[in-house]
Amino acid sequence: MPPAKRSASLKLMPINAPKRIIDIEKPKAAPMTDAVAPRGAPQKPRRRRMVLAACLAAFVVTSAAGVTFYDLKRRAFEAKESVAANLKEVAAAFQSFDIAKARAPLRAIKTELEALRAEASAIGAFELFALGGKLFPVLKDIPGALDDFLAFSGTALQVSEELSVLERGAFGMMFTGRGPELLERLGRIDGEVTHMLGLASRLQSSAAALRWQFPGEYLSLMVKLYRHQALLQGLRGFLGDAKPxxxxxxxxxxxxxxxxxxxxxxxxxxxxxxxxxxxxxxxxxxxxxxxxxxxxxxxxxxxxxxxxxxxxxxxxxxxxxxxxxxxxxxxxxxxxxxxxxxxxxxxxxxxxxxxxxxxxxxxxxxxxxxxxxxxxxxxxxxxxxxxxxxxxxxxxxxxxxxxxxxxxxxxxxxxxxxxxxxxxxxxxxxxxxxxxxxxxxxxxxxxxxxxxSGLGGELYMSSSPAAEDYLAVVNANIAGGKSDAFMEESIALESNIDIEGKVTNRLTVTRAHTGDTQDAWWYRAPNKNFIQLFTPSDTRLTGLSGNDDKTPDAPLVRPTYLRDPDVEAIERTGAWITEYKALAYDQFGKKTFAAWLTVKAGQKKTLIADYELGSRVLLAEGVNYRFVFERQSGTKTRLQYTVDAPPGFIWKESNATSYAFQSGDPDGRIVLDLTLKKL
Structure with missing residues (x-):
């Protein structure tokens, strides 16, 4: 007998009752959404329209933001080149403490960033980025990034102007009773530099938001800011003490x-x-x-x-x-x-x-x-x-x-x-x-x-992995009157790198005494000169000529006298080279060769030293080679330097087998960086 059919019934619900769909097969109530019409009314697709509208709005916003971001990115790339170049100039100016030089590039940075911000504002970029940032977080960082750069450049410009005032007026303040004003200005600048350092710590992430990358310029500027802050705090400590x-x-x-x-x-x-x-x-x-x-x-x-x-x-x-x-x-x-x-x-x-x-x-x-x-x-x-x-x-x-x-x-x-x-x-x-x-x-x-900052007068100490050569010619007048007022010196160094990377040098030092035309005896006195040649620490002297044939006197013996530890540390390394009538010392990380060179008024003498470096130059494409010359303070000297590349190579900087440098009035320190290039 067939099973009896299950009867179906419709349960009517009050008008104000919660709207439910009743499954007659499985009578379990399910709450309806407001988008679903009561049974019997035509069903409107409101949910679908709202989703479609949201998608369309997102498309419009992201498309507009994308186009705007593309335009701004192109403009930001142009600005980045200018900002990076000017940051280099600012860092260089801060390094040399030439504050006036820093103002022009800082103004250029500020002007460039203000123009970029104005263009972004004109095309509604910030509003779009704020809205689009909900979907693409990178967009919302762009306005803040521009603000960071603007704040940094504005503060840096303010600091440079304050420092310029001090550069012109600090000396006068100290000598006219305005010391407290000087200290107040130093304190204010210190605070502004602290603010700059805080901003600078955010610049890397701000640069990333703008797709800017200049870590070298950023790090260089950060280092110089820290150094300037050390200067400001050191000066305040030294000048501002209540004690003398x-x-x-x-x-x-x-x-x-x-x-x-x-x-x-x-x-x-x-x-x-x-x-x-x-x-x-x-x-x-x-x-x-x-x-x-x-x-x-x-x-x-x-x-x-x-x-x-x-x-x-x-x-x-x-x-x-x-x-x-x-x-x-x-x-x-x-x-x-x-x-x-x-x-x-x-x-x-x-x-x-x-x-x-x-x-x-x-x-x-x-x-x-x-x-x-x-x-x-x-x-x-x-x-x-x-x-x-x-x-x-x-x-x-x-x-x-x-x-x-x-x-x-x-x-x-x-x-x-x-x-x-x-x-x-x-x-x-x-x-x-x-x-x-x-x-x-x-x-x-x-x-x-x-x-x-270049004020310290310290000897150059190598920090470069590149092969290096170094030279300083140092004179000491001992019982030679005031004859150095009329001494002229020329220094010529010829370097050669052979096929094995060995560096051999010939140094020629010529000193001319022109005091013979003077009436005063102290200018006409023979120039008795103890000359020292500072070279790399692993140098070996292979020849020396032109110096005096003079043997050192016996050292003083004074049992009750104190010995200076710095002098003793150097002289303990001394070795007399009989063949060349010269001394060899180790001092300040350098090998020093010393001899006497006396020049009479109206005469000229030439000292020639041949030596080779212990370190070898790696012979390969792109290998760096550095030469450092340090000038002695107070000398009237000229410098000529030539270095021949090893066989099969040229110097990238001269595009030739030889590189030459000369100066009639060299700076206190000259650093020449060269690069080997295969033929």
């Missing part, structure tokens, strides 16, 4: 050459408190040396003229930080300062030629008591004459003229006009570039800044 701080100005006379630029005949002590220079004391260097309780043996070459070492001969080391620290140490040991518990926070070496250049800008200074007018042209000769044979010499105070002149000159500098300040800034930059102005600070952060 002391700075020694070491006046070097290049007419009597010494390794860092000239004999230290006199010096000045500047007392600084709360940003103000409160005292200037100019003295003969023999004053503190005459009040040293401890006797120290001098370096061997100096023992020919003195039995006791002191501040006057402290600049014996070519590495300026070592010489400056030694000079300050001798000053502090003198009773003049030790009894008053005076310590020096910093030392600045100024060559007499810099003072002459400064006088050419500030104008003549009258010295009525001497019946003289000192100018840039006659400064050196006038002071030298008074020191050697004037009334002050006869009275036992040969450096008194400098004591009278220095405060007058500093007053001129403090009251310089804007035009004079610009001229003085250029003079000081040139002096730093040629190492005629060098500075040393005991504060490590401040000293690091000085070294990185």
């Amino acid at each position: 701080a002391y700075l020694a100005l070491l006046f070097q006379n290049p007419s009597e050459m010494r390794p860092t630029g000239g004999f230290i005949g006199s010096y000045a002590v500047l007392t600084v408190q709360n940003g103000n220079v409160t005292d200037i004391d100019v003295r003969d260097i023999y004053d503190p040396d005459g009040q040293l309780d401890k006797a120290v043996l001098p370096p061997r070459p100096l023992q020919a003229i003195t039995g006791r070492w002191g501040a006057r001969d402290a600049n014996w080391f070519f590495n300026f930080p070592t010489s400056a620290a030694k000079a300050l140490s001798f000053l502090e040991q003198s009773k003049i300062y030790s009894e008053q518990h005076v310590t020096f926070g910093a030392g600045v070496a100024v060559n007499a030629t810099v003072i002459a250049d400064v006088l050419s800008v500030t104008g003549p200074i009258e010295l009525p008591e001497y019946h003289k007018t000192v100018t840039g042209d006659n400064f050196l000769a006038t002071v030298q004459e008074e020191v050697e044979s004037g009334a002050d010499k006869r009275a036992g105070t040969p450096k008194r003229m400098l004591k009278v002149l220095t405060p007058l000159l500093l007053q001129r500098l403090a009251n310089a006009t804007d035009d004079q300040k610009r001229g003085l800034a250029e003079i000081l930059r040139n002096a730093v570039r040629r190492k005629n102005l060098m500075a040393y600070a005991k504060d490590r952060a401040l000293e690091a800044y000085l070294e990185n």
Whole structure:
């Protein structure tokens, strides 16, 4: 019998009851959506239309954002090239502390970014990116990225303008009682640099949002910002202490050459408190040396003229930080300062030629008591004459003229006009570039800044993986009068790299004494020169000619005298090369060959040194080779350098087998980077 059919029934629901669909087969209630019409009414596809509208809106937004992003990307790429190039200029200007040079590229960056932002705003990019960013998060970062770059460039421009004000006015503030204003400005700039560093930390991600990549420029600028902050904080610490701080100005006379630029005949002590220079004391260097309780043996070459070492001969080391620290140490040991518990926070070496250049800008200074007018042209000769044979010499105070002149000159500098300040800034930059102005600070952060900015006078230390050659020719006048005022020097280095990568060098140093036309005996004196050739540490001398046939004198034996640890460390490495009448030393990571070279007035002598480097050059396409030359402060020298590539190669930079460089007035440090290229 067939199964009975299940009866079906329709259950009516109240009008206000929740809308449900009843499955008559499986009577389980399911809630309806508002999009579903009551049974019996025509069904409208509202859900489908809303989804379609949303998709269409997303398509329109993303399409518009995509087109806008493409247009902006193209424009941003153009801006990126300009920004990257200008960032390089800013970093270079900050490196050389040429703040005026930084302003133009910073303005260019700001203008470029403002134009880019204006164009983005004009095409509605930011609104579209805000909406499109919900679908594509990368879009929402673009407005903020532009803002970061704009804020950074604006703050950097403000800092550069503040620094320019200090460059022109800091000296005057210190000497006219406006020290607190100087400190306040330094503090404000420090805060702005801190803000810049915060912005700079975001620039990499901001650059990524704009598809900009310039990590080299970014890192370079970051490093220089940190260095400038160290300078600002170091200066505030040194200048702003309520206790007196002391700075020694070491006046070097290049007419009597010494390794860092000239004999230290006199010096000045500047007392600084709360940003103000409160005292200037100019003295003969023999004053503190005459009040040293401890006797120290001098370096061997100096023992020919003195039995006791002191501040006057402290600049014996070519590495300026070592010489400056030694000079300050001798000053502090003198009773003049030790009894008053005076310590020096910093030392600045100024060559007499810099003072002459400064006088050419500030104008003549009258010295009525001497019946003289000192100018840039006659400064050196006038002071030298008074020191050697004037009334002050006869009275036992040969450096008194400098004591009278220095405060007058500093007053001129403090009251310089804007035009004079610009001229003085250029003079000081040139002096730093040629190492005629060098500075040393005991504060490590401040000293690091000085070294990185070219003011430190430290020896070059290799940090490059490339094969390198290095040269410095360093002179020391020992009992040769003031004859270096009329010495002319030319340096020629010929290098050859052979088929095995070995570097052989021939160095020719020619020194001409033109003082025979002078009346003063101190200019006509024979130039007795202890010459040192600084080369890479693994150098081997294979020939030397033209030097004096002179054997070193026996060293002084003074059992009660102290031995200086820095001098002893160098002299312990010394070896006498009988064949060449020369000494070999290891110092400051360099191999040094030293000999005597005496030139009489009206004569010329040539020293020729042949040597080879221990390290080999890798012979392969694209291999880098570096030559570094460091000029001695105060010298009048010319440089010629040639290097021949190994067989089968040329130099990429000259597109020839030989590369040549020459300069009639080289900078303090020259770095030449070359690249091998296969024929």
